[in-house]
Amino acid sequence: MAVTEFADKPKESFAALLDESLGASAGLEGTVIKGTVVAIENDTVLIDVGLKAEGRVPLKEFAAPGRSADIKPGDIVEVFLERMEDKHGEAQISRDKARREEAWTQLEKSFQANERVNGTIFGRVKGGFTVDLNGAVAFLPGSQVDIRPVRDITPLLGTPQPFQILKMDRSRGNIVVSRRAVLEESRAEARSELVASLKEGQVLTGVVKNITDYGAFVDLGGVDGLLHVTDIAWRRINHPSEALHIGQTVKVQVVRFNPETHRISLGMKQLEADPWEGVESKYPSGTKLRGRVTNITDYGAFVELEPGVEGLVHVSEMSWTKKNVHPGKIVSTSQEVEVMVLDVDPAKRRISLGLKQCMENPWEAFHDKYPAGTELQGEVKNITEFGLFVGLPGDIDGMVHLSDLDWNKPGEEAIKDYNKGDTVKVRVLDIDVEKERISLGIKQLASDPFEASMAQLKKGDIVTATVTAITDGGVEISVGDGVPGFIRKSELSRDRAEQRPDRFAVGEKVDAKITAIDKTSRKLTLSIKAREVEEEKKAMAEYGSSDSGASLGDILGAAISRSRAKEERNEKE
Numbered sequence: 205m206a207v208t209e210f211a212d213k214p215k216e217s218f219a220a221l222l223d224e225s226l227g228a229s230a231g232l233e234g235t236v237i238k239g240t241v242v243a244i245e246n247d248t249v250l251i252d253v254g255l256k257a258e259g260r261v262p263l264k265e266f267a268a269p270g271r272s273a274d275i276k277p278g279d280i281v282e283v284f285l286e287r288m289e290d291k292h293g294e295a296q297i298s299r300d301k302a303r304r305e306e307a308w309t310q311l312e313k314s315f316q317a318n319e320r321v322n323g324t325i326f327g328r329v330k331g332g333f334t335v336d337l338n339g340a341v342a343f344l345p346g347s348q349v350d351i352r353p354v355r356d357i358t359p360l361l362g363t364p365q366p367f368q369i370l371k372m373d374r375s376r377g378n379i380v381v382s383r384r385a386v387l388e389e390s391r392a393e394a395r396s397e398l399v400a401s402l403k404e405g406q407v408l409t410g411v412v413k414n415i416t417d418y419g420a421f422v423d424l425g426g427v428d429g430l431l432h433v434t435d436i437a438w439r440r441i442n443h444p445s446e447a448l449h450i451g452q453t454v455k456v457q458v459v460r461f462n463p464e465t466h467r468i469s470l471g472m473k474q475l476e477a478d479p480w481e482g483v484e485s486k487y488p489s490g491t492k493l494r495g496r497v498t499n500i501t502d503y504g505a506f507v508e509l510e511p512g513v514e515g516l517v518h519v520s521e522m523s524w525t526k527k528n529v530h531p532g533k534i535v536s537t538s539q540e541v542e543v544m545v546l547d548v549d550p551a552k553r554r555i556s557l558g559l560k561q562c563m564e565n566p567w568e569a570f571h572d573k574y575p576a577g578t579e580l581q582g583e584v585k586n587i588t589e590f591g592l593f594v595g596l597p598g599d600i601d602g603m604v605h606l607s608d609l610d611w612n613k614p615g616e617e618a619i620k621d622y623n624k625g626d627t628v629k630v631r632v633l634d635i636d637v638e639k640e641r642i643s644l645g646i647k648q649l650a651s652d653p654f655e656a657s658m659a660q661l662k663k664g665d666i667v668t669a670t671v672t673a674i675t676d677g678g679v680e681i682s683v684g685d686g687v688p689g690f691i692r693k694s695e696l697s698r699d700r701a702e703q704r705p706d707r708f709a710v711g712e713k714v715d716a717k718i719t720a721i722d723k724t725s726r727k728l729t730l731s732i733k734a735r736e737v738e739e740e741k742k743a744m745a746e747y748g749s750s751d752s753g754a755s756l757g758d759i760l761g762a763a764i765s766r767s768r769a770k771e772e773r774n775e776k777e
Contacts, residue, residue: 399463440506
């Protein structure tokens with residue numbers, strides 16, 4: 205019946221219906237349509253999309269990145285109709301393009317609304333990574349993966365996570381996304397919450413973000429804090445990298461927090477017991493113990509007694525004999541040494557240590573072995589403006605002062621007779637252990653000629669002296685075995701006209717009276733004038749009595765004649 209009716213229709217009506225049917229189907233090309241899974245044959249899915257022929261889609265197009273396909277016959281799926289019929293007479297369809305079209309539409313809405321989108325990182329390309337955004341493939345630049353550089357992205361692969369679309373161009377099929385923008389936004393929210401609740405003394409967990417010479421910056425979850433090198437541990441740390449590394453998770457305490465500047469000072473050692481508590485009773489003065497040299501400076505060396513407790517060996521306490529030497533020439537870093545506790549100041553967290561106190565004091569040893577008066581032999585180590593330094597047993601030096609070089613020569617003149625490296629014989633004069641000084645003498649090896657001569661001379665004696673030098677102020681003379689003396693110009697004669705130094709000659713013998721003996725300057729002071737006065741008094745006493753009847757001229761004449769006769773005898777002698 206239906207066939208008869210259809211056959212009875214005019215040919216024009218059939219053609220119109222066919223055109224209408226084909227036109228409607230042709231309008232479906234380039235759109236997303238629904239279809240039913242008919243069968244799954246090997247790696248292909250056969251789908252009925254309501255056209256005169258079914259279409260085939262690779263099975264892998266139904267699988268999410270990194271997963272297997274979850275599809276079975278009878279499932280209703282959306283596909284993209286590319287062509288009504290291909291060369292095999294089948295509809296040319298694509299599940300990927302359907303998903304992509306759907307995804308692009310949704311992504312454009314999210315981009316316009318500045319909303320986050322979910323995606324999965326599934327591949328690596330030059331300069332970044334590929335992200336599956338529900339069918340649309342986006343590019344994730346390497347700089348947009350995380351806030352900090354990520355060395356290993358493996359844990360992020362295949363894990364759904366939010367992204368922010370930075371830009372998209374549908375005509376070119378380009379989408380650029382950022383994971384970092386999402387993290388920074390979340391970080392800003394977390395920062396606000398953290399800063400609002402932050403207080404000093406609070407214990408937090410953070411990640412070491414950066415390391416500098418003076419400390420480490422720790423990410424507390426949206427806000428950074430500075431962990432200064434001195435607050436990392438109680439023990440000495442020269443550089444933060446000795447105890448920390450970037451990416452390390454650490455537990456810290458908020459030491460200081462400025463709400464206005466948001467500056468946060470952190471500490472790790474504050475979470476441990478302070479090793480300085482009870483240090484005074486632990487290390488009493490005089491205690492000897494062993495420690496490790498941790499740091500060397502120009503003024504001494506720091507020695508670690510226990511982790512977190514260090515003491516300073518000042519350069520003056522390092523050696524009994526090595527003075528003005530850099531500490532680095534006596535000890536080395538990491539060397540284990542024996543030290544003595546000299547002083548403990550818990551308030552200032554300081555311990556003074558001594559290295560030389562654990563060794564024999566060479567000054568005490570010298571004092572016991574070589575008392576004053578001992579004669580020794582040593583090498584001239586140094587010559588200075590005030591004397592000679594002579595090397596002695598025990599690697600110590602003693603000093604011969606200028607005044608102890610020679611009995612007769614001035615020190616400035618006598619020191620010219622010595623050279624550095626000469627071997628000299630000395631006598632120990634004095635030992636000061638506390639001041640670490642030893643006084644030596646060279647002239648003391650012989651008796652003092654001045655003392656020997658002084659035993660025969662005394663003030664008031666009239667002696668015969670030899671003129672050794674003529675000066676404007678008088679004449680220099682020598683008495684006996686070379687004892688020096690001086691006659692001032694005013695003491696050369698009673699007669700003012702004769703008080704002229706130039707009337708004397710070097711080598712001339714004169715009689716003079718000793719008026720002063722100066723043992724300090726080792727000189728005699730003499731006077732011809734005093735001798736003449738004394739002789740006059742004697743002459744008056746001898747010839748000037750009233751019984752003799754002699755005049756004053758006769759008395760003086762006799763005295764003068766006697767004096768001249770004595771001078772002539774002296775000259776002949």
